[in-house]
Each structure stands twice: as C-alpha cells, then as structure tokens.
Amino acid sequence: MSEPITPGRLHPEQADPEDWPTGRQLRRLTRDATEAHTGGSFMEAIAEVYSVLFSMVIALAVALGAVQALNATLSTGPEQATLDPTWLSIVATLIVVGGIIGLAARLGPIGMGGGRATWWLTAPADRRGLLRPRFVLVPVLGGSVGAAGGALALFLADGTGTQILWGVGAFAAGGALLAMATTAGQVLRGNRKERRVRPAVLIGDLLMAAGPVVGIAVALLRPPAPQVQNFTAWPVLVAILAGLAVVLVWWAERNLEKIAGRELRARGAVSAYAGGAVTSMDTRELGRALSVVTAPDSRRRSASFPWVRGPVSAIVTGDATVFWRSPRHVIQVFVAASLGLLPVLAGWPIWLNLASLVVGGYLAAMATGEGARRAEMAPVLDRHFPISAFDVRKARAIVPLTVMILWCVPIFGLWGAAHGHLVGWLIFGLLCAPTFAAGVIRAAYRKPPDWNKPLVNGPAGPVAPGVMLAFARGPDLVVLALIPLVIAAIAIGPVPILMMLQLSTSALGFFVATRVKDETKPSWMEQAQAEQERQQREKARRKGGR
Amino acid sequence: MPKRKSSTPPLVRASSVSVGYGSTIDSAVCPPISVDLPAGGGLAIVGSNGTGKSTFLRAAAGLLDLLGGSIQVLGRPVDERTQQFRAQVAVVLDEDSYLPALTVREHLLLTARGHGMSEVTARVNEAIEEFGLTARQNAAPTALSSGQRRRLLLAAAFVRPRTLLVLDEPEQRLDSGMRDRLAERLKLERSQGGGVVMATHDPVLVREVASKVVVLAEDEVRVVSAEAGAQAIEAL
Structure with a gap:
C-alpha cells in the first residue's frame, strides 16, 4: 500500500507564507525584468x-x-454658423461621455492580462496590492478625458473664462465618476456569468451614436438652444460629482478582491491587447482589441448568401x-x-x-x-x-x-x-x-x-x-x-x-x-x-x- | 528494363530545398530537402520540435522565401499570389483564420460559393456533419472550443475543390475519433487522385495516409517509407 502523500513531501522547499512576496514586490520584479530587454x-x-x-x-x-x-x-470659409454653439457643445458632450463609458467598460476598467494574469493571479500575493496601480489610473484617466472633453464642450459653447474653468472641473469630476461607476459594476458583478453585451458598453455606444444624430437633427430643425450661460450652480455640481467619485473610489478599493479572476483575465486580455496596440501605434490591433468578445456567444441563425457567385x-x-x-x-x-x-x-x-x-x-x-x-x-x-x-x-x-x-x-x-x-x-x-x-x-x-x-x-x-x-x-x-x-x-x-x-x-x-x-x-x-x-x-x- | 519516365509532373517537387527564418543559408533549420510527390500520393514531414516541419510547409505554400533550392507545385515554381495556385492548393496551417462575425455555417457557405460550386447547401451540410459541427453550425468561431475551431478550418479545406492539401499538424487539438475520421478522409482524398502534404507527430496518421515520409533532424534528412516514418515518430 502506498504511503499517504503530505504537502511537505511534494514540495519540500515550499516557502513559509510570511516569505511570500507582496503584490507590490511582484510588480517591481516583473518591471525590472522587462526593462532589461x-x-x-x-x-x-x-x-x-x-x-x-x-x-x-x-x-x-x-x-x-x-x-x-x-x-x-486663400478662402476664409463659410461666414455664418448654422448651428448654435450650445448645441455643438451638447453634441461634443454626448460623444465624450459615451466614449468614456464605452472605453472604460471594454477595457475593464480593472483587469489583468497576458503574462501578468498567468504569473500574478496564481501567486499567493494580495490582489489589492497587485491591482492598485491599475485602479489608481481609472479615476485619473476618466478625469483627464472628462476634463479635455469639458474644455472642448465649453469652448464650443462660447463659455467665459470662469465658466470654462468650472465646466472643466465638472467634466473632470464627471469623467472620474463614470469610470468609477463602471469599476463598481465590475465589483458588484462578482462571480456572476458575463452577458453577451455589457450594459455599460451598450450605453456608451448609444450615447456616442446619439451625438451626431442630435447634431444633424438640430441643424435641420433649428430648435432654440438651451441657455447654458445662465447656469450658475457650477460649484455645487462639481462638489456633488467629485464627492460621489471619491465615495466610489473608497468603496471600490476596499472591495477589489471581489472582482472574479475570470473577469480580471477577460478584461485584462482586452486591455493588454489594446495597450500593446497603442504603444506599437498599430491601429489595426487597437480595432481588434476593442472588438474582442469575451462573453459566450449566443446562438444565431446563419445567412445562406444565395447571391454569392x-x-x-x-x-x-x-x-x-x-x-x-x-x-x-x-x-x-x-x-x-x-x-x-x-x-x-x-x-x-x-x-x-x-x-x-x-x-x-x-x-x-x-x-x-x-x-x-x-x-x-x-x-x-x-x-x-x-x-x-x-x-x-x-x-x-x-x-x-x-x-x-x-x-x-x-x-x-x-x-x-x-x-x-x-x-x-x-x-x-x-x-x-x-x-x-x-x-x-x-x-x-x-x-x-x-x-x-x-x-x-x-x-x-x-x-x-x-x-x-x-x-x-x-x-x-x-x-x-x-x-x-x-x-x-x-x-x-x-x-x-x-x-x-x-x-x-x-x-x-x-x-x-x-x-x-x-x-x-x-x-x-x-x-x-x-x-x-x-x-x-x-x-x-x-x-x-x- | 529501365523504368519509363512519367510525363505527368509530380504534384510537388522539392529540389535541395533549404528553409529557415533568416536571410542566408547559414540560418537554415535543417539540411537541404529533396523529395517528389506524385498525384494521389501522401507526403508526411516528421521530426522533433524545431526541425523545420512547419517551415518547410510554409515554403511549399508560398508563404516563406527559400534560402536555397527550389519547389515546384503542380509543375510550376511556387507563387501563391496566382489564381491557379489558390484554386488548386488548400492550406490549413497552425493558426486560427476566421472572421469572428460569421458563423461556422456561413464560413463554409461562403467558401463553397466562392469557389463557384454547385449543390452548395448539400455539400456544406455534409462537411458540417463529417467534422462533427452540426450542433455548433450557427455559432461564431469565438464561441467554439479550440478543437472545434480546428474542425472548422479542416472542413473549410474539404468543402472546396483542390488538387493538393497542405496541412500543418492536422491532428492537433482533435479527439481520437475525429483523428480516425480525418485519416479516412485523407485516404479517400488520395484514392481520388489528390495529393496530401502534412507535417505531423501522429504515427497512426502517417501509417494510414503517407506514401512516403521525410524525417527531419538537425544534421540529416531521410526519405523513408510510411512504416519507417511512423517508427521514427515513436522513437522521438
């Protein structure tokens, strides 16, 4: 009869849990090895x-x-605008907000792909430590894209200096909030099965598509523009949006461990693919990355293409x-x-x-x-x-x-x-x-x-x-x-x-x-x-x- | 009595072919290869990992420049850009090549219709059944297992007309039942006058399908019988 197998005999050199590397140490080790090449x-x-x-x-x-x-x-272009600047800013806002939500949802925002997923997710290191750099980036990037979009929208709306300043602040806080809301969705989803179309992706894409549709409709119908110039509650708006964003950051950081490994790998695969495409400036790869479907495909009917000869x-x-x-x-x-x-x-x-x-x-x-x-x-x-x-x-x-x-x-x-x-x-x-x-x-x-x-x-x-x-x-x-x-x-x-x-x-x-x-x-x-x-x-x- | 030379050119004629991924003969991964494959023949390329099996196949499919020697396919130097080559040579390499937006069935329909075939629906149904894809025929390739994707690529090669099949490790990711069916299908291919060139690690496939085998190693290339080739795989 064979002897019972004990873990100690199978892995005689297994380290004491206290000697396990922290998430931070593991990250640094990987970065140093990459830069050596x-x-x-x-x-x-x-x-x-x-x-x-x-x-x-x-x-x-x-x-x-x-x-x-x-x-x-040299020509000077058309002399008169046919679209009120406020409508222009609304169109830009729809596109920016849709873009932030769609991009954040496609890329995770939290994920871990490629070699990192293979080596890190199987290591006994704390996941909060491993995920923290990516997590910190989420509100920062969301805020930055929001700020840039806000500057554009307010500039289009012919805003004054103070209005632009407050508007940029509001858009930045809003961008961070949207990105964090998408992260919160990941945490809340936990270990549940992924849907074919992620709701956030759908919302983002619809908002982006609504931008040009609104622009063309307004150009054709010429409705009166909303009076954004009269809006005076900018500080309150900024405070509310920023406050909500901070609460979500605090809550999501404490619950990072709840994001399923499957979700981290799936989103990480997409963002690693997209990140590689951006650093290699390969737009083909970027398009493919953003089109990657990680959810199980629902069965569909096949077309018969009778016209093909x-x-x-x-x-x-x-x-x-x-x-x-x-x-x-x-x-x-x-x-x-x-x-x-x-x-x-x-x-x-x-x-x-x-x-x-x-x-x-x-x-x-x-x-x-x-x-x-x-x-x-x-x-x-x-x-x-x-x-x-x-x-x-x-x-x-x-x-x-x-x-x-x-x-x-x-x-x-x-x-x-x-x-x-x-x-x-x-x-x-x-x-x-x-x-x-x-x-x-x-x-x-x-x-x-x-x-x-x-x-x-x-x-x-x-x-x-x-x-x-x-x-x-x-x-x-x-x-x-x-x-x-x-x-x-x-x-x-x-x-x-x-x-x-x-x-x-x-x-x-x-x-x-x-x-x-x-x-x-x-x-x-x-x-x-x-x-x-x-x-x-x-x-x-x-x-x-x- | 001396043998009379056949007037029909071989399907594949490789003469002192050196292959590799560099630009000079020094970067060749194996010694020069010389071998002929007549119509109705089956050529297996065997050897351990890294000896140049897939590299030779890529060169035969016109996807890689030769470092030396020459390859003729269907009596002409390999030029995969031509219509004639593409019409007669079906290639299945070790890569996932599909359009993610199309279903399994749509891939096969487009392939058959693209080759101007008749009775397309019946042919596609037959291929889907033969390669065990009936239950997944309306699924997108991204929803298939890796073995099912392999079946799809093989089915796409068989649903179209061809004179020569070039297969890179066709047994990969297939279950044993499917491997047996594939061997039967390749035997049928040969009996109908088609040629098969395949890199493989499967001794059963070699015994069933190959008429001759090229055994690749770092320092030598041998052309042997199917049985000797299968034994060479088993000895690796």
Whole structure:
C-alpha cells in the first residue's frame, strides 16, 4: 500500500507564507525584468517621427505652392454658423461621455492580462496590492478625458473664462465618476456569468451614436438652444460629482478582491491587447482589441448568401457582413461623419473644416476595413479563394469604397451648401471616396514592425523600431492623394482641372494600395535599412576590436 | 528494363530545398530537402520540435522565401499570389483564420460559393456533419472550443475543390475519433487522385495516409517509407 502523500513531501522547499512576496514586490520584479530587454536607440524613433511629419509637410507645401503659382487667394470659409454653439457643445458632450463609458467598460476598467494574469493571479500575493496601480489610473484617466472633453464642450459653447474653468472641473469630476461607476459594476458583478453585451458598453455606444444624430437633427430643425450661460450652480455640481467619485473610489478599493479572476483575465486580455496596440501605434490591433468578445456567444441563425457567385462576391459579402454585424464600426462611421460635418455647421475657419473632413473621412474608412485587417492577420483568409492576390485586394476595397461613397455624398453636399458650388463639391466627394478606401486597404496590409530587433525604451514603454513608419502607412497615402482637394478647399474651389487631378491621384492611390509585391522579398527600403544596420554592426565591431 | 519516365509532373517537387527564418543559408533549420510527390500520393514531414516541419510547409505554400533550392507545385515554381495556385492548393496551417462575425455555417457557405460550386447547401451540410459541427453550425468561431475551431478550418479545406492539401499538424487539438475520421478522409482524398502534404507527430496518421515520409533532424534528412516514418515518430 502506498504511503499517504503530505504537502511537505511534494514540495519540500515550499516557502513559509510570511516569505511570500507582496503584490507590490511582484510588480517591481516583473518591471525590472522587462526593462532589461531594451537597447535600441531612442533616436531611431525620433527619425521615424521626422519621416512621417516630413511627408505631411510636403503635401501642405505642394498645395500652398500650387495656390501661389495660380495666384489665387486663400478662402476664409463659410461666414455664418448654422448651428448654435450650445448645441455643438451638447453634441461634443454626448460623444465624450459615451466614449468614456464605452472605453472604460471594454477595457475593464480593472483587469489583468497576458503574462501578468498567468504569473500574478496564481501567486499567493494580495490582489489589492497587485491591482492598485491599475485602479489608481481609472479615476485619473476618466478625469483627464472628462476634463479635455469639458474644455472642448465649453469652448464650443462660447463659455467665459470662469465658466470654462468650472465646466472643466465638472467634466473632470464627471469623467472620474463614470469610470468609477463602471469599476463598481465590475465589483458588484462578482462571480456572476458575463452577458453577451455589457450594459455599460451598450450605453456608451448609444450615447456616442446619439451625438451626431442630435447634431444633424438640430441643424435641420433649428430648435432654440438651451441657455447654458445662465447656469450658475457650477460649484455645487462639481462638489456633488467629485464627492460621489471619491465615495466610489473608497468603496471600490476596499472591495477589489471581489472582482472574479475570470473577469480580471477577460478584461485584462482586452486591455493588454489594446495597450500593446497603442504603444506599437498599430491601429489595426487597437480595432481588434476593442472588438474582442469575451462573453459566450449566443446562438444565431446563419445567412445562406444565395447571391454569392464566385470569389469576388464571396469576399465582398464576407467583408460587408463583418462590418454590418459590428455596431462599433457602424457607430464609428456616424461619429466620423459628425467630425466632418460639425465644423462646417459651426462656421469654423476653412483649415479646421478641411482637417476635420480628412481626419473624419479616414476614421470612417477605418471602420470599413475590418475584413482586410482580419485577412492580413490570418493570410489564409485571402488565399482561400480562386482569385489572384491583386484581385483579392481590389475585392477587399469594395466595401470601404461603397461606404465611403455613401459617406462623402452628404458630407461634401453639406460642404457645398455652406461654401457654394454644391454640384462641384458633390463630384469632388465622389472622387475622394476611392482615396479614403485606398488608405484603409494600405493600412490594413502594412507589414508589422519587427519586434525581434532591440526595442526602443519610450515614455509609454518599450516599442519596436519602425512603429511610426507602420503607423503612417495609410494616412500618408490619403494626405498625398488629397492634395487637389486641399487646393480646391483653401483657394480655388471645385474647378474641373482639380477634379481631373483628384481623379488621377485617387486612381494612383488606389493602384498603390491594391498592388501586391512579393512579401517574401525585402523592399528597397528594407534592404537599405539592413545595409545600414550591417554597417553599424561593423562599426561597433571595429570599435570593440581597437 | 529501365523504368519509363512519367510525363505527368509530380504534384510537388522539392529540389535541395533549404528553409529557415533568416536571410542566408547559414540560418537554415535543417539540411537541404529533396523529395517528389506524385498525384494521389501522401507526403508526411516528421521530426522533433524545431526541425523545420512547419517551415518547410510554409515554403511549399508560398508563404516563406527559400534560402536555397527550389519547389515546384503542380509543375510550376511556387507563387501563391496566382489564381491557379489558390484554386488548386488548400492550406490549413497552425493558426486560427476566421472572421469572428460569421458563423461556422456561413464560413463554409461562403467558401463553397466562392469557389463557384454547385449543390452548395448539400455539400456544406455534409462537411458540417463529417467534422462533427452540426450542433455548433450557427455559432461564431469565438464561441467554439479550440478543437472545434480546428474542425472548422479542416472542413473549410474539404468543402472546396483542390488538387493538393497542405496541412500543418492536422491532428492537433482533435479527439481520437475525429483523428480516425480525418485519416479516412485523407485516404479517400488520395484514392481520388489528390495529393496530401502534412507535417505531423501522429504515427497512426502517417501509417494510414503517407506514401512516403521525410524525417527531419538537425544534421540529416531521410526519405523513408510510411512504416519507417511512423517508427521514427515513436522513437522521438
């Protein structure tokens, strides 16, 4: 008969519980080990920032040079605002509040992912100590985003100095309160089963979507604006919001241990994914991170896709379904529309209108490229159909192109209504749509930076060399291919010659974005970079040998 | 009497192929590989971890540049970008490749319809049943277990037309019943004239499916019979 097994015999070197590391010690040990792996030069990252800015400056210089050569005068934009500033601030507030709630709920706010979840959650250290840094960040980040949003909202509402100051305070306290309320939801949920759609995510997304809807409705119906200027109870509001936030901070900190390990891992996986995407400046990964579903999927019916005949319609149907079934992406298109529309309605200077239009257009296009981004992540998806690589990319551009045509028509129509030349601007919008689609396809298929090279230790943590160049791939094409639009907007208007030019640059951009080079062969830039690295190694070797 | 040379090119012809993840021949993970696979043949690549099985498969699927030598698939140098290659070669690698918004059934429907097949519904139903996904056919891939996701990827490869199947450790995450059914399915594939190239650690799959086996090691490459290959796995 075998002897009974005692824990002491199985683990003869088991430490005394008093010798167990605290959560804080475990955190420090991990941080020190991570930092030991960096070694790249920070100047490499600076050089990349320079390259990115340089391409944007070139685009602007070309546009301004063309304006000067044509001896045209710079446009000043629409003279009158069509939307009351107070309504503008309300729209901004809805978007900011929705954004805070949605983001906080998607990211946890409390979570622990990746290696930390594996090593820390199984350690006998106190969880309050392990979670405290993340916990402290929650009200700070919520407050910061709230303050920034508040400053924007009060600025839009033409608030006075004191009003802006109190408003920022109220928004900051409100932001912290919202973030802490989401944390409290995590604590209260305890060990209960997760729902398919988290209520806070739904509330956040609905509020964000309500922003542009309210903006457009108000612009069309012109109801009288609420009188925010007469509001005098700012100090009381700030005190109430801040007081509630402090109470929630105190309560949640004492109850951090109640958050289930499953919840910490699930939220941590999402936030680690998103954090990695932010530090590596990879918008593709950020989108994927925010789309991660951690709850069990409820059974749904399958569509039969009877209209699909052949590879192109299969790819387009797949991409369209991916877009349509992701409310976050549909909402992103609407929010991006508000970015393009509101500055025009507010009668802001032309350069602000233009910047908002380009940024809004690119944001909207980004929402439509999930199919391409997925295919880049899992290349087999592209190689699955009997169609060449070049044709696959063209097919993957169809959904972004269609959505962007639908996006550009109302936005450029409104632009035309505000600036004059309605038909001309509508045509310009149609010609710009392929550029936005091309930008998002180029961004989706960009090569990720090489994380095997020595990392660069930046303020947000170690990053791979090449992240900025990867980040710029996509926006660079949009900026350069929209030079005719810039010239038309700031000086000449939608004249036929610029339309022809826009047609040419859009076609060229589309060709560049859908071109497929042999990915197994290094590009000339990669070859040049490899040669530079070889020379640096040689130089270092000579120095060491001396 | 000397053997007469067949005029039909082999499905796969690897000539002194060196593979690895560096840029020079020094970074090759194994000695050069030379092997032919005729139509209706089954080639298994076996060896311990890190000897280059998956790397060779990626090169054969056109996803990795060769460090030396050449590979021809269906009589042409590998270029996975072409329509012809994609139409005839079905690849299942060790990665989760799916669109999270589509259900299991929708993935298979789109694949079959995308290849312009007829009687799509019947084919998809058959594949779903064959790979044990009937109860989960309306679920999104994110709601499946890792083994079920593996079944989905294999089903997607079988629901479409192909001449050559490239499989990276197809037995991974499958239960023993499913492994047996997969072996039967791959035998049927061969009997119908299709080719199978697979990296595997499963001696049963090698005995059932392979007609020849490449045994990879750090310092040598051997091309042996199915039985000898299965024994090589068992000896690892």
